[in-house]
Amino acid sequence: MGVLPVAADETGFTADLGRRHSDLFEAFYQHPFLKGMREGTLAKEQVLHYVGQDHQYLTAYVRCYGLGLALSPDREWMRFFHDSAAFILGEESRAHEALCEYAGVSYEEAQVDRLAPSAQAYINHMTAAGHDTLGVLLAALLPCPWTYLWAARRFTEETPLAADHPFHGWWDFYVERSMTEKLLTLRSRLDVLAAEAGPAERERIERAFVASCHYEVRFWEMAWSLEDWTPPNGT
Numbered sequence: 115m116g117v118l119p120v121a122a123d124e125t126g127f128t129a130d131l132g133r134r135h136s137d138l139f140e141a142f143y144q145h146p147f148l149k150g151m152r153e154g155t156l157a158k159e160q161v162l163h164y165v166g167q168d169h170q171y172l173t174a175y176v177r178c179y180g181l182g183l184a185l186s187p188d189r190e191w192m193r194f195f196h197d198s199a200a201f202i203l204g205e206e207s208r209a210h211e212a213l214c215e216y217a218g219v220s221y222e223e224a225q226v227d228r229l230a231p232s233a234q235a236y237i238n239h240m241t242a243a244g245h246d247t248l249g250v251l252l253a254a255l256l257p258c259p260w261t262y263l264w265a266a267r268r269f270t271e272e273t274p275l276a277a278d279h280p281f282h283g284w285w286d287f288y289v290e291r292s293m294t295e296k297l298l299t300l301r302s303r304l305d306v307l308a309a310e311a312g313p314a315e316r317e318r319i320e321r322a323f324v325a326s327c328h329y330e331v332r333f334w335e336m337a338w339s340l341e342d343w344t345p346p347n348g349t
């Protein structure tokens with residue numbers, strides 16, 4: 115049995131979601147790509163494939179905060195999407211830089227102009243959610259910070275990070291306190307929206323969340339297997 119993404123005393127809609135779908139968090143944690151991140155054993159080309167795709171993914175993720183701005187009922191919600199977008203746009207490349215250093219390439223050299231199928235599918239899913247309700251959009255956006263922050267905390271609590279760990283900077287980024295506060299804000303906003311939603315919307319909210327959890331696992335698989343658009347039989 116793994117470590118649940120929710121503490122025993124937590125209540126609310128997202129706490130229940132996390133408990134109901136903890137198997138997907140566990141699949142995320144146990145994926146060989148993340149294991150390689152823990153053990154520092156990934157091949158440079160796998161790390162680079164991840165960085166190139168993830169940069170594109172985060173660009174789309176910020177665009178979805180723009181869709182959130184468009185769906186915002188008031189300025190308070192607008193400020194939330196605005197400030198979150200500014201943070202991701204400004205800060206998250208720090209996590210990638212640690213990986214580029216390991217691979218021995220510059221951040222510019224790591225960029226790609228074509229999304230791999232699984233990354234594209236994840237982005238399409240989030241973008242479609244941005245044309246549904248605010249609750250469905252937040253549900254599609256939530257697994258992104260939740261899986262990473264939970265995994266980083268779990269790993270660094272089980273195994274204190276060695277100063278010379280090749281992915282030190284990457285793990286460090288996701289264990290920062292301020293990140294946890296941002297995650298809790300996102301969760302409590304979704305808790306409120308889900309409580310106000312009717313059963314049909316709440317169903318779509320859960321489905322959007324679950325799909326994003328699956329896509330998080332598939333994103334590792336994409337990086338691990340160097341997935342691209344080459345037809346599977348090589349023809």
Ligand SMILES: Cc1ncc(CO)c(N)n1
Pocket residue numbers: 168171172257258259262330333
């Ligand atoms: C695919 C993916 N999910 C989550 C995060 C965490 O922000 C990330 N950088 N990339």
